Structure formats: C-alpha cells, structure tokens
Amino acid sequence: MSVLFEPFRIGSMEIRNRFVRSATTSYWSDERGVVRPEIIDLYRRLAEGGVGLIVKGHLYVTESGKVHPGMAGISSDAHVPMLKRLTDAVHEHGGRIVAQLNHAGIHSLTDRAGPSEYRGDGWEARALSPDEIWGLVEAFGDAAERAVAAGFDGVQIHGAHGYLISQFLSRLVNRRTDEWGGSLENRMRLLLEVYDEIRGRLGAGVPVLLKMNCDDFSPDGFTVEESTRVAEAICRRGLDAIEISGGGVGRNPELMARARSRDPELEEALFAGHAERIREATKPTPTALVNGIRSRRCMEAIIRKGVADLISMSRPFIREPDLVKRLQAGQEAATCTTCNACRSRTVFGKMMLRCHLEP
Numbered sequence: 001m002s003v004l005f006e007p008f009r010i011g012s013m014e015i016r017n018r019f020v021r022s023a024t025t026s027y028w029s030d031e032r033g034v035v036r037p038e039i040i041d042l043y044r045r046l047a048e049g050g051v052g053l054i055v056k057g058h059l060y061v062t063e064s065g066k067v068h069p070g071m072a073g074i075s076s077d078a079h080v081p082m083l084k085r086l087t088d089a090v091h092e093h094g095g096r097i098v099a100q101l102n103h104a105g106i107h108s109l110t111d112r113a114g115p116s117e118y119r120g121d122g123w124e125a126r127a128l129s130p131d132e133i134w135g136l137v138e139a140f141g142d143a144a145e146r147a148v149a150a151g152f153d154g155v156q157i158h159g160a161h162g163y164l165i166s167q168f169l170s171r172l173v174n175r176r177t178d179e180w181g182g183s184l185e186n187r188m189r190l191l192l193e194v195y196d197e198i199r200g201r202l203g204a205g206v207p208v209l210l211k212m213n214c215d216d217f218s219p220d221g222f223t224v225e226e227s228t229r230v231a232e233a234i235c236r237r238g239l240d241a242i243e244i245s246g247g248g249v250g251r252n253p254e255l256m257a258r259a260r261s262r263d264p265e266l267e268e269a270l271f272a273g274h275a276e277r278i279r280e281a282t283k284p285t286p287t288a289l290v291n292g293i294r295s296r297r298c299m300e301a302i303i304r305k306g307v308a309d310l311i312s313m314s315r316p317f318i319r320e321p322d323l324v325k326r327l328q329a330g331q332e333a334a335t336c337t338t339c340n341a342c343r344s345r346t347v348f349g350k351m352m353l354r355c356h357l358e359p
C-alpha cells in the first residue's frame with residue numbers, strides 16, 4: 001500500500017491517511033456568519049470521499065475580523081449549532097475536522113485595523129492599540145473553546161496569507177515600535193500569545209495547528225529565514241502540526257520562484273524548496289505542505305523525501321471531493337487544472353463554492 005493511505009497521528013488525533021483538505025471558504029454563510037445546509041452537505045461529501053483531515057474554511061473570531069461576504073463566524077455562541085451539525089456530518093463518515101480561526105486585520109470588511117497604519121490601493125487601515133491586541137488574543141481563545149463545543153477535533157490558527165497574524169509577522173505591514181513590532185521576536189509575539197491562550201483554554205489533549213507563510217514573496221515582507229525561526233519557536237512550544245503555505249500583503253508573483261525545489265519530482269509543489277528548509281526546524285512536529293500538489297508521483301515524493309508528512313490540497317477537492325478514493329483506486333492525479341474560476345470575482349461571495357470547469 002502506498003504511504004499516502006497509511007494512518008497518521010497529530011497529537012491525540014488519529015487520521016485515516018496522509019491527506020488534508022486545506023482550509024477553503026465556501027463564501028456562502030448567511031449574513032450572521034451561520035453556515036448554510038449546502039455547506040454542511042459539502043463537508044459530508046468531503047468526509048465520504050475519504051480525506052483524512054479537513055480544515056474548515058476560515059472562521060472569524062470577532063465581527064471585525066470578517067474578510068468577505070459569506071464568511072462563516074465563530075465569534076458568538078449563535079454560530080455553534082450549525083457548526084455542530086457540520087462536524088457531526090464529518091464524523092459520521094470517519095473524518096476528522098479542525099476549525100481554522102482567523103481575523104482579517106487590515107483587510108476587515110468593517111474596521112480596517114492591523115499592526116500599524118497601512119495605505120492600500122484606495123484604502124487605509126489604522127493601528128490597533130495594545131488593549132485591542134490583548135482583546136483579540138482573548139477572542140481567539142473564546143473561539144477555540146466554541147470550536148470544541150461545536151465538535152471540532154482541534155483548531156488551526158490562520159497565520160498565513162496576509163491576515164492579522166501574518167500582518168504582525170511581516171516587516172512590510174508591522175512597523176510598530178512597542179513590544180509587538182520591530183525585532184522578529186516582537187513580531188511573532190501575537191502568534192505566540194494566541195497559541196498560548198488557546199493551549200491554556202483547551203489543554204494538552206486537543207490538537208492545535210498552524211497555517212503559516214514560508215515567505216510573503218514581497219521584497220520587504222516575511223522571509224524564509226524568518227518563517228524558519230518562527231516555525232522552530234512555536235513547534236518547541238508544543239504545536240501539534242504546521243501547514244506550510246505562502247503569499248501575503250505585497251505579494252510579488254515573480255518572487256515565488258525562490259520557494260521552489262530543484263528536485264524535478266517536486267516541481268509542481270510551489271513551496272517545496274522552502275519547505276525542505278523549514279522542515280529541518282520543525283522536526284518532529286507533523287508538517288503539511290500545500291499549493292500546487294496534483295499528482296500521486298509528487299505526493300509520494302514529498303513524503304518519501306521527508307519534505308512533509310501530510311499532503312494538503314484545496315482546489316482539487318473543490319472539483320473532486322472524493323479525490324482520495326479516486327487516487328486509492330488508481331487515478332494518477334487530480335483533474336483540477338488550477339484555472340482559479342472557483343475564486344474569480346464573478347462567483348466569490350455570489351454563489352456557493354463549486355468547480356466551474358466542465359466535468
């Protein structure tokens with residue numbers, strides 16, 4: 001049997017194979033951030049399709065943390081009952097699911113505020129006060145407790161893609177001169193405080209995961225040297241698993257080439273080169289790699305070569321929720337063409353998440 005289909009352990013949680021459905025917003029929750037039945041059906045299909053671990057699409061921890069219309073929330077107890085139905089549907093089919101906790105920071109729909117004042121293209125954000133920062137740390141803790149009440153098997157802190165925690169990590173966005181900015185130690189303080197708060201609330205038995213950028217791909221942003229040090233610090237603190245992603249505020253697509261591996265077998269995994277470096281610092285913490293992975297050949301090489309323990313994908317599962325069963329039956333690769341129609345402006349927030357490519 002291929003190593004891809006062997007069970008794996010993340011802290012106290014056993015998952016049935018090496019596949020992770022990376023967090024993917026369905027952008028279809030109601031205006032209060034409550035998930036709709038269509039979203040529960042989607043998660044049921046994913047679990048039926050055999051994926052080991054599902055990371056629920058990002059959930060806002062406070063109203064001000066909402067990124068886009070249709071984003072689901074976990075900022076209030078009113079969010080819990082439908083999330084419980086969603087986790088029940090996953091568990092009925094032998095799946096595991098963790099809640100991805102997020103805050104928009106400077107990308108907020110209602111209150112653009114982050115580490116420092118920031119000027120985007122036609123918009124501005126203000127700097128958070130220290131009291132507001134501590135309030136957000138607490139909000140992540142409250143949200144983590146709600147996640148457990150809603151039946152999630154654990155939580156994933158969203159520390160990637162240019163949202164609040166990733167904004168604090170980045171020199172480009174974080175220009176604070178107090179204890180929350182400046183040195184890397186200060187810039188990673190928010191992440192570590194959020195982690196400690198969640199761990200303190202949930203205890204050692206509930207898995208706490210992190211999705212983090214390996215690189216912001218900005219000349220002035222978070223670099224792989226920095227992400228390696230952050231990964232080492234949080235893994236030493238007892239993190240249960242880390243997912244390596246990339247891209248943040250100020251992303252420059254041309255710089256993405258620096259994250260690639262020279263190994264031809266790993267070519268399609270866009271961040272495999274950076275992951276090889278970060279992996280040295282995260283060992284033995286379970287590590288997942290995401291972005292671009294489509295073929296069995298590449299998936300098996302990632303695990304065989306020790307680049308990561310877990311294969312994480314998003315867009316392929318939009319097209320084929322039963323992808324794991326298909327791969328197990330001999331299909332060589334996901335049929336997702338990475339066309340990105342699933343997140344184009346014409347559909348995002350306007351209809352339920354789906355693949356727009358012909359069958």
Ligand SMILES: Cc1cc2nc3c(=O)[nH]c(=O)nc-3n(C[C@H](O)[C@H](O)[C@H](O)COP(=O)(O)O)c2cc1C
Nearest residue numbers: 022023024025057058290291292313314315342343
């Ligand atoms: C429609 C859509 C929604 C996404 N939502 C989230 C999200 O809620 N949280 C997150 O961390 N990443 C999100 N992502 C990014 C994916 O998790 C993943 O990192 C990225 O798509 C690269 O992986 P892939 O090549 O397997 O698709 C989303 C991606 C897509 C296409």
